[in-house]
Amino acid sequence: MEFSEFCTGQPFFTNTQVRKVAVVNSQNSDTMSGESVEAAQIIVGTSCAGTGLDKRNVGQVIAVGLPFSIEQVLQWAGRCRASGNITVIVPSWHMRCGGELAGANDSRQIVDDCSNMNSMWCGSYRQLDVSYHTFDVIGMGRNHA
């Protein structure tokens, strides 16, 4: 799959199963319709998706990266209205960066270094001009055969 294909937001996958994935971030959270969110089976979002997102039948919340605070994790867990699983997946290097949950004995320099590294990484990634929309991941798609 070419990255440019993904960025178009056009459906391009074929499979026997149908999945809908919505990507929610600070750039589109205000404009994304409730219907789109409700129709999606998998929502991928930044921390803005962890608050105020009211979706039914959420049984699994996956946090990727070290949450900024323990209260934030609790807030994210609230996306599961009833029973469910909360999985927190943290890359090792996140544990050395700032935030309530990171090592308290790390120096400020390390925090700054990590912040700078993260900013550079995000900046270069954004240069790809990614603009996501709700899209069908499977079904109705271009035939790869």
Next chain:
Amino acid sequence: MKFSEQAVTGVTHAANLIAFETCQIDHLNMYREGLEWEFFETRSDDDAVDQAATLAAAKASDVNVIIITTSIALCDKVALKVASKYSG
């Protein structure tokens, strides 16, 4: 692999993981009835992304899944990986 099962290298990491998994969560009563918590540490961002996408794909047949990332870059990577799970 679970935090508690991983051979964590470094005293600081181990202390962080223990605090994260037990003390702070217990302190704030984060164990809500019906919710199960899992904690994983991965070697890299890419490993975390792959693990999240794999888990989401496995669970999505039964329940709706929300993946929350701590940066836009991670969000983009996870979205791509989730999509690739279904690209056939």
